[in-house]
Amino acid sequence: MSMTTLPRDLPSGLTKEQPGNNLASLSMTPPMKVIVDTVLRQWRSPQAFQPLARYEIFPVRQLLFYGPPGNGKTCACQWIAQKLDVPLYRVRCETLIEAFMGRTAANVGAILDWLQDSPPAVLLFDEVESLFPARGGASSCARETDSAMAVYWQRLDRWRGRHLFVMATNRPGDLDAALKSRIELHLEFGPPTDQQAREVIAYWSEVLHEYGAESWRQILEDRLDEGVGFASFRDLWHTIQGFVVQHVNDGLGSTDD
Structure with missing residues (x-):
């Protein structure tokens, strides 16, 4: 069985992600550098850790990605999966939560059971705070999430x-x-950062040079020179997309009958 073949039907709450687009444009930010120097290095050399397994010492296998939306958390997961040549699965955490006693823990257990019998993969728990929130109170919901967390760590x-x-x-x-x-x-x-934004702009102005890149690159760099940054990498990309679409639109003929 190949590493990209599903062994059986996916359990509820789990989806297989398609390979990401535009991963070559990812800026080598500090977290991405750590991923290269630590995560990829260790996962590409499993033999170095084999003698240590008896002592419960393994390559890093649990990561926390945090920060405002639109800044590359999901893209980083796609990039890791691509570099390791393994599939990426997304756990839709909010769909696992149920009010009935024990059902949330059972849903988490079903996903881990499925994964345990599957080839190597990256598993992304998206919006994980909805499944494992800060503890407090003795409500039935709190008991459900506590039970789910206990199942997770036991596995x-x-x-x-x-x-x-x-x-x-x-x-x-x-x-x-x-x-x-x-x-x-x-x-x-x-x-x-200013430098990271300039690197992204330079990359896309080269890739999309025939779509008015000389003009919009100067506009974006002038914006940065004025101290006006971008709220997120997604915001920057959408701005570039807008310039490209406008360039194409300006070159279209009249649609009048």
């Missing part, structure tokens, strides 16, 4: 498969403190 403590677990959140303050304390590597994905 992870005995995990032997080659799977990378990534927790992603826009609101790290809402995430359970105990969960955060047990995740090996925390990486913050923030808005682009």
Whole structure:
């Protein structure tokens, strides 16, 4: 069975992500550099850790990606999966939560059971704070999430498969403190710096040079020179898209009958 073949039907709440577009344009931000130097390096050399397995020492396998939306958390997961040549699965955390006693924990367990019998993969828990929120109170919902977290850690403590677990959140303050304390590597994905924005602009002005790039590159660089940045990498990309679409539109003939 190939690494990209699904062994059986996906459990509820789990989807297989398609390979990301435009991954070559990712800026080598500080978190991306850590991924290269630590995560990819360790996962590409599993033999170095084989003698240590008896001591419960493994390559880093749990990551926390946090920061405002639109700054590359999902793209980083797609990039990791691409570099490791493994599939990426997304856990839609909000769909796993149920009011009935024990159902949330059962849903989490079903996903981990499925993954345990699957080839190597990256597993992204998207908006993980909805599944494992900061604890407080004794409501039935709180008991459900506590039970789900207990199931998660019981499985992870005995995990032997080659799977990378990534927790992603826009609101790290809402995430359970105990969960955060047990995740090996925390990486913050923030808005682009001036230099990072210039690198992205330079990349796309070369790729899309025939779509008015000389003009819109100057406009965007002038904006940065004036100290006006971008709220997110997504905001920057959408701005570039807008210039390209306008260039194409300006070149279209009249549609009048």
